Amino acid sequence: AWPWAQQQHSSSGAQLTLPAERAKDLKTHLGILLHKPELGHRTGASSKLQLGSRQRDSSQEVLEWRESFDQLLKSKSGVTAFHTFLKTEFSEENLDFWLACEDFKKTRSKTKLASKANRIFEEFVQNEAPREVNIDHETREITRKNLSGATSACFNEAQAKTRTLMEKDSYPRFLKSASYQDMTKQATSRGISKRSHT
Numbered sequence: 001a002w003p004w005a006q007q008q009h010s011s012s013g014a015q016l017t018l019p020a021e022r023a024k025d026l027k028t029h030l031g032i033l034l035h036k037p038e039l040g041h042r043t044g045a046s047s048k049l050q051l052g053s054r055q056r057d058s059s060q061e062v063l064e065w066r067e068s069f070d071q072l073l074k075s076k077s078g079v080t081a082f083h084t085f086l087k088t089e090f091s092e093e094n095l096d097f098w099l100a101c102e103d104f105k106k107t108r109s110k111t112k113l114a115s116k117a118n119r120i121f122e123e124f125v126q127n128e129a130p131r132e133v134n135i136d137h138e139t140r141e142i143t144r145k146n147l148s149g150a151t152s153a154c155f156n157e158a159q160a161k162t163r164t165l166m167e168k169d170s171y172p173r174f175l176k177s178a179s180y181q182d183m184t185k186q187a188t189s190r191g192i193s194k195r196s197h198t
Contacts, residue, residue: 059187066175066184069167073098081183085174093131094162094170097124101159105152117150125158135161 058077065072065081072078079095086092100120107113124133125143139158146154174180 059190062183062187065180069163069171072171072174081180082171082174085177085179086170089170089173091170093124094133094166096131097133098159098162098166100124101155104155107152110150113152114150117147117154120155121147125155133158133162134165 061075061077065075065078072082079099083092083095086095097120100123104113104116104120107116121129121143123129124131125135125140126132127140135158139161143155143158
C-alpha cells in the first residue's frame with residue numbers, strides 16, 4: 001500500500017505547486033506592466049526628438065519652395081499649401097489636372113490607361129468640362145487626337161501648358177500671399193531658435 005500512498009502524496013504535492021507557479025507568472029506579468037510606463041517615457045522622449053527634427057526639415061522645406069516652382073512641386077506639403085492657396089483663387093483645377101497627369105503617367109495597364117485618359121479628358125480638357133483647365137484650342141485638339149491611341153504621353157502638351165500657366169501666374173502670387181509669408185516667418189524663427197540652442 002505504501003507505493004500507492006507515496007504516489008498520492010507526490011501528486012497532491014504537484015497540485016500544491018501549481019498555484020505557486022501561477023503566482024510566479026502573475027508576478028512576472030506585473031513586473032512587465034510596472035516597467036511599461038518607463039518604456040513609454042523613453043519612447044515619448046525619442047518621439048519628441050523625431051518631431052523636432054521633422055519640424056526643422058519642414059522649416060527648411062518651406063523656405064525651399066521659393067527657390068523654384070519645381071521645389072514646390074517636389075514637396076508633398078508644398079503641393080498641399082499651394083492647392084489651398086489656389087482654392088482661394090478658384091483655380092485649383094490646374095493643379096488637380098497636373099497631379100492627375102502625373103498619376104496617369106505611372107499607369108502600366110493599357111486598359112486602365114485608356115479609361116483613365118478618357119476620364120481626365122472629360123473632367124479637365126474638353127470644352128465645357130466640369131473642371132476645365134485654361135489651355136488653348138490647338139492644345140485641346142492635339143490632346144483629343146492623342147486619346148485614340150492613348151499612351152502615357154498623351155497629356156504631355158496640355159500638362160506642360162498648365163504647368164507654365166501656374167508657374168508664371170499663380171506661383172508668384174502664392175509666394176507673396178499672407179499664408180506663405182506667415183509660413184516663412186515661422187520657419188525662419190524656428191531656424192533662429194535652433195541656431196541659438198546649438
